[in-house]
Amino acid sequence: MELSDRDLALLDGAEGDAARQAMEALVQLGEAYDAPDMVEIGYAHVHAGMALYKGDVELIEATAAQGAKMVVPVSTNIANADMGDWQGTGAPEALGLLQKRAEAAHRAMGSATSFTCTPYWAGHWPTWNMHIASIESGVTVFANSVLGARSNRDGFFAVYAGMTGRYPRFGLHLDRNRQPTHRVTVTARPQGTAEFTALGYAIGAAVGSGVPLIRGLAARPTLDDLDAMGVGMATSGGVAMFIVPGVTPPFGAEADAPGLPEVEVSEADIARVFDGFCTGAEAGFDLVHLGCPHASFEEMKHYAALLTGKRVAEGVELWVTTSRAVRQMARDAGLLAPMLAAGARVVTDTCPISCHFACTCSPDPALKVMPPKLRTILVDSAKQAHYVRDMIQCPTLFTTSELAVDSAVTGRFLPRRRRNG
Amino acid sequence: MGEAGWQARGVVKGQASGAALVSQTALSFLGDLDIRSGRVVGRSSDLLGESVAGRVLVLPASRGSAGAWRFLYQLKVHGTHPAALILREMPDPSVTQGAFLAEVPVLVAPEPGFWEALRSGEALQVDGTTGRIARG
Structure with missing residues (x-):
C-alpha cells in the first residue's frame, strides 16, 4: 500500500498515540481489501457508544x-436512550446515566453530539465526490445515492477515519464500483415516505448488495422520499x-443499464411489504411510532399538521423520533406545541x-434493563417494522403516516389502501 | 500444502487454534447469534443450537447488516467469540472491522482441497498473518 508522508508520520506517532493506533488499524483494513492507497476523508459519521451493549460506552x-x-x-x-429525558421513555436511571457518559466522551474528541441516524437533516451534508466514512447504513446510502459523496458500509472504523482524516481506497471509494448491477423498473406509484420505505424494501430484497438503477418513478422524488427509499433498501438488502437517473450524481436523466438483471416493482410488491x-391485532397496539429514520424538519411539519387539534386515544402512546437539531427547529417554528397538546x-x-x-x-446486568412487554407497535416505516420484528420481537402494524396518526387517535388500526397502477 | 494443511488469504492477523465448526449456510452476526452464550439462534443457519465460542468457525459467507462489527465485538466482551473465522469470500467491511476489534483472525478463500477434506470438530491451527491453516 502506498502511504503519504503524513500517513507515515501518523504511524510514527507524530500526532499522538490514539491517532497512531487508528492509522495502524486503517492500514490493516486497507491491506485486507487490497487498497492501493488512502483517500482524504471530508466527514465521518461515527458510533455513539451504545449503553445497551456491555463495554461499548467504555470503548x-x-x-x-x-x-x-x-x-x-x-x-x-x-444511541440507546434519550439523553435529555430517559425517564420519559421509561428507561432505567442507570442506563440513561451510562448513555450520557458517551456524550461527554464525544464532546472531548470534538464531535458534534448529534446522536441521530439522519445527520444530514441536522446539517451534516457532504457533497459530490467527498470521501466519507459512516457507521450508519442509511447515511451511507443517502450520501452515495443522493449527495454523490463516497462511503462504504463501515463499522467502528469510522471513528478512526474521523481521527486521522484518512481511509483506505476500496469499495465505493472507487469509480468502478459505483456502477449499476441491476435495472429496476418501478410501475408502482408510491406517495409519502411510508410507501417509499416499502418500495426500497422491495428493491433491496430483490437486489441484495447490488447497485440498482431505478427507472419509472412518476416524478422526481422529494429528499424525504429518497431518504425513505434508501433506508428501505439498506434494511432488506445490503x-x-x-x-436514480437525473438525481444521483453524476448520472444524467438518460442513464440506463441495458443488459443487466431486470427487476420490476409493482403496486402488488409494495402491498406485500405492508x-x-x-x-398485530387491529385494536391491540400500545405504541404508535413516527419518524424512522429520524424525522426531517419537513416531516415534523407534516406530523404537526396531522396532529393539530387531535388527541391520542387512551391507552396508546405516540412517539415522534427525531434529532436534537431538528427538534429545536420544530420548536422554534411552533410545531412542538400541537404535537404535545395532542399527547404525542x-x-x-x-x-x-x-x-x-x-x-x-x-447490557451489563448491573443496569437492570428489563424490556417492557409490548403487545404491538404500529409504525410508518418498513425499516422500523423490520427491526421491531427482529429486535423487540413483538408484532407490528404498518401503514402510511396519515393513517398511523388516525389510528393513534381512534385506537383502531387503519391499514393502507391499495393504489391503482 | 496437501495433508498437513492449506494456504488461504490472511485478512485479519493473529494466531489461533480450536475445533472446526463447519457451516454450509451464510451467517449474520447480527441476529443469528445469542451474544451471552455464543449459540446460533438464527433458523436459517445449519448451525442452529451450536456454540461458536472458541471454535474455528468455517462459513461460506457472512450475511447482512452494517451492525455486524458490534456483535462480533460483543461476543469478545462476553467471552463467547469464535477463535478464528475462515470464509469462502471476502466479508463486509463491518465484519472485518469487528474482527480487528475482537482480535479474531480471519482467513479467506482457502485452496480448493480444504473444503472437501475438512470435517467439523477437527482441531485446527490458523495463522491470519501468513494465511496458513494446519491440522492439529
Whole structure:
C-alpha cells in the first residue's frame, strides 16, 4: 500500500498515540481489501457508544481518554436512550446515566453530539465526490445515492477515519464500483415516505448488495422520499448505493443499464411489504411510532399538521423520533406545541428499536434493563417494522403516516389502501 | 500444502487454534447469534443450537447488516467469540472491522482441497498473518 508522508508520520506517532493506533488499524483494513492507497476523508459519521451493549460506552471513553481528537467534521449515530429525558421513555436511571457518559466522551474528541441516524437533516451534508466514512447504513446510502459523496458500509472504523482524516481506497471509494448491477423498473406509484420505505424494501430484497438503477418513478422524488427509499433498501438488502437517473450524481436523466438483471416493482410488491408487517391485532397496539429514520424538519411539519387539534386515544402512546437539531427547529417554528397538546411524545437520540425495548442487546446486568412487554407497535416505516420484528420481537402494524396518526387517535388500526397502477 | 494443511488469504492477523465448526449456510452476526452464550439462534443457519465460542468457525459467507462489527465485538466482551473465522469470500467491511476489534483472525478463500477434506470438530491451527491453516 502506498502511504503519504503524513500517513507515515501518523504511524510514527507524530500526532499522538490514539491517532497512531487508528492509522495502524486503517492500514490493516486497507491491506485486507487490497487498497492501493488512502483517500482524504471530508466527514465521518461515527458510533455513539451504545449503553445497551456491555463495554461499548467504555470503548468510546477509552478512545477519548487516549487523547483522540477529530480532524474532520464528525457527527454521532443514534444511541440507546434519550439523553435529555430517559425517564420519559421509561428507561432505567442507570442506563440513561451510562448513555450520557458517551456524550461527554464525544464532546472531548470534538464531535458534534448529534446522536441521530439522519445527520444530514441536522446539517451534516457532504457533497459530490467527498470521501466519507459512516457507521450508519442509511447515511451511507443517502450520501452515495443522493449527495454523490463516497462511503462504504463501515463499522467502528469510522471513528478512526474521523481521527486521522484518512481511509483506505476500496469499495465505493472507487469509480468502478459505483456502477449499476441491476435495472429496476418501478410501475408502482408510491406517495409519502411510508410507501417509499416499502418500495426500497422491495428493491433491496430483490437486489441484495447490488447497485440498482431505478427507472419509472412518476416524478422526481422529494429528499424525504429518497431518504425513505434508501433506508428501505439498506434494511432488506445490503444496498449501499442506488442510482436514480437525473438525481444521483453524476448520472444524467438518460442513464440506463441495458443488459443487466431486470427487476420490476409493482403496486402488488409494495402491498406485500405492508401486509407482511401487519402481524398485530387491529385494536391491540400500545405504541404508535413516527419518524424512522429520524424525522426531517419537513416531516415534523407534516406530523404537526396531522396532529393539530387531535388527541391520542387512551391507552396508546405516540412517539415522534427525531434529532436534537431538528427538534429545536420544530420548536422554534411552533410545531412542538400541537404535537404535545395532542399527547404525542417527541423523543430524540433514540427510537423504539434503539432503546431499552430491544431484547437482543447485551447490557451489563448491573443496569437492570428489563424490556417492557409490548403487545404491538404500529409504525410508518418498513425499516422500523423490520427491526421491531427482529429486535423487540413483538408484532407490528404498518401503514402510511396519515393513517398511523388516525389510528393513534381512534385506537383502531387503519391499514393502507391499495393504489391503482 | 496437501495433508498437513492449506494456504488461504490472511485478512485479519493473529494466531489461533480450536475445533472446526463447519457451516454450509451464510451467517449474520447480527441476529443469528445469542451474544451471552455464543449459540446460533438464527433458523436459517445449519448451525442452529451450536456454540461458536472458541471454535474455528468455517462459513461460506457472512450475511447482512452494517451492525455486524458490534456483535462480533460483543461476543469478545462476553467471552463467547469464535477463535478464528475462515470464509469462502471476502466479508463486509463491518465484519472485518469487528474482527480487528475482537482480535479474531480471519482467513479467506482457502485452496480448493480444504473444503472437501475438512470435517467439523477437527482441531485446527490458523495463522491470519501468513494465511496458513494446519491440522492439529
